[in-house]
Amino acid sequence: MGHTKAVNCVDWSPSHGHLLASAGMDHTVRVWNVWNRGDTTARVLKHHTAAVKDVKWSHHRPFLLSGGFDCSSRLVDAEEGKEIRVFKEDQPVEVVKFNPSNSNLFLSGGSKGSLRLWDIRTGLATKEFNRSLGTILDLEFSADGKQFISSTDTTRSNVSENTIIVWDTLREVPLSNQVYTEAFTCPCVRYHPYEASFVAQSNGNYIAIFSARPPFKLNRYRRFEGHGVWGFPIKCSFSLSGRELASGSSDGCIYFYDYKSSRFLRKIEAFKEACTCVAYHPVLPNVIAACGWTGEISVFE
Template sequence: MDLLSAAYGAASEDEADGTPAPSWVDTGLPSVAPPPPKRPRWGPTPYPPPPPLPALQPQPAPPLAAPASGRYVSKRERALLAASQAPTGSEVPLPPPTATEFSPVLGSLTDSNIRPDILRSLRCQPKYGSTNSLPSKLSVSLTSHTKAVNCVDWSPSHGHLLASAGMDHTVHIWNVWNNGNTSARVLKHHAAAVKDVRWSYHQPVLLSGGFDCSSRLVDAEVGKEIREFKEDQPVEVIKFNPSNSNLFLSGGSKGSLRLWDIRTGLATKEFNRSLGTILDIEFSADGKQFISSTDTTRSNVSENTIIVWDILRQVPLSNQIYTEAFTCPCVRYHPYEASFVAQSNGNYIAIFSARPPFKLNKYTRFEGHGVWGFPIKCSFSLSGRELASGSSDGSIYFYDYKSSKLLRKIQAFKEACTYVAYHPVIPNVIASCGWTGEISVFE
């Protein structure tokens, strides 16, 4: 009763002052804010509606105190503590761009200043029939690499562009038949020698792999790196999947084969079989199988030198295809027939069936050129009727695929010619490179 008297006594003092007691006191509900010391007087007019509340402004939470030593700290409390100690701001600041994020613009990537006859040929559909003429004369010589060139690759979507990967840590993009400056871009994203480079099938995007244990995807138009794919091994060879250009396969010096997705930057599959250095890989036309060639150093050299893999099941379909004691620095599928070839360090090219049991053709092989331990590559023409190969003597050898007869030999360099690549549209054009750092295009 004393408490009630004190409470109503306080109310009566307010009424005596002319201020009625607020109605929320009688409800017994807790107040959201302390009442003002003085209430306005009631007038004869009805009580007006309350004004709209002002928009609440977010206030930074006070920093949490560090927990006492010895007390258990929950995961939620640790997260709150870390958030309270983080610097305030609308978003996390991005790291400053590196000096090699963009490549210098040296020349044009367009086809507006190239030879008219080449331009007409580029705008025609590829001719898959017999060429009736082999490349014979030097068309363009490209000399900007300061060390040996490991690989050249024509752009399928922009046929006037050629990419090259060099031991000088750079990737060059060439506007081959440009009447002005043939060097369009010099990409310096790698920190070590670049071993392989590949164009995307449908857009001017370059993928390169090198000895800095990474593969890098670069927008060729602006020279900006799109994504980096880090590995635990130097990258020896890379290939896009022909049925899905978002996937590419990489092989390295530790024998690991990985299938990557360029959209996520993650490896979706890995093919492990305790292999040696991966020398070359080649997809089938449908992208469901691929061939790997390995530098096997163990005693059972007849196993795992050439392996045909199933992409979906991640298992080898056969690993006893090539039983001779030579490694093969190059494997290539025929563009139309169910066969593939392998460049052997025995100084010849062997032919295999592309269907199980992947038998070796014992009656036909391509001989005359030299390999002698160099990473000599070969390439099929558009029609598949000719096979071209580099050679340790610096020449390019052209063979008839059906008869294995040597058709022509042209001198490309003074030292070893390690790589040859037929043009994807113009049938009688081939690019080559070698240890001299020079690139030669013949037509």
């Protein structure tokens, strides 16, 4: 399975467990029927006219939301292969995230630092989160959708306090922006599925842990290290139980860590070049998908 250029992310369908979506630099979104014995390609969606940076399944319907360098987010019916709506922006779109408590709403973040909340029913942006930020690298909603985390490229501004911001979704205000003051950008942020904590993948080649309660303190005594980031947009993913944390790595491996102790458990060689994204299956606890810089996609048990 794969693309003709680098794959930026993979996402499992929450309602159709055999389907995996991927977004590639080859301008396509692809849907894979993972356990099909013959051809695993279910759909190749060519609605974007430039590289696709992110793709997410809707929680309840077989819809795919993708964002790309053609300054648009696009909603597509994956069963029909038809485009439902286009959300035009004034910036290349880096990341899209559905609100977990309302799948009619999604966040988008782009290379000009704009953060918008969109309504798929109207096609309009209902909120804008203004903070004159750098490129938005990742977004993550809390489970109730009332808060979200943004991660920003602050390398050009020398203001590291905006690297990670926790926002109040409804009030459109930052709850804290003094969360992470190291001089590294964070290509990925993820809430723990059950505990009041979140993690951030750091370009300093480690994953940092934070409290999800104000003042969102960095845990200075624990971190996950062993894998490499080295400037690649490396993502991480929690297991269903929250006991394990998996991360891609610049050396092409998937690294597994014990969440409670942050101990390194094992690694799998997935690709010869950087493994950019990993995603645990939403139902099967021992299945993980990964994608890579050379265009490959693999699923491991």
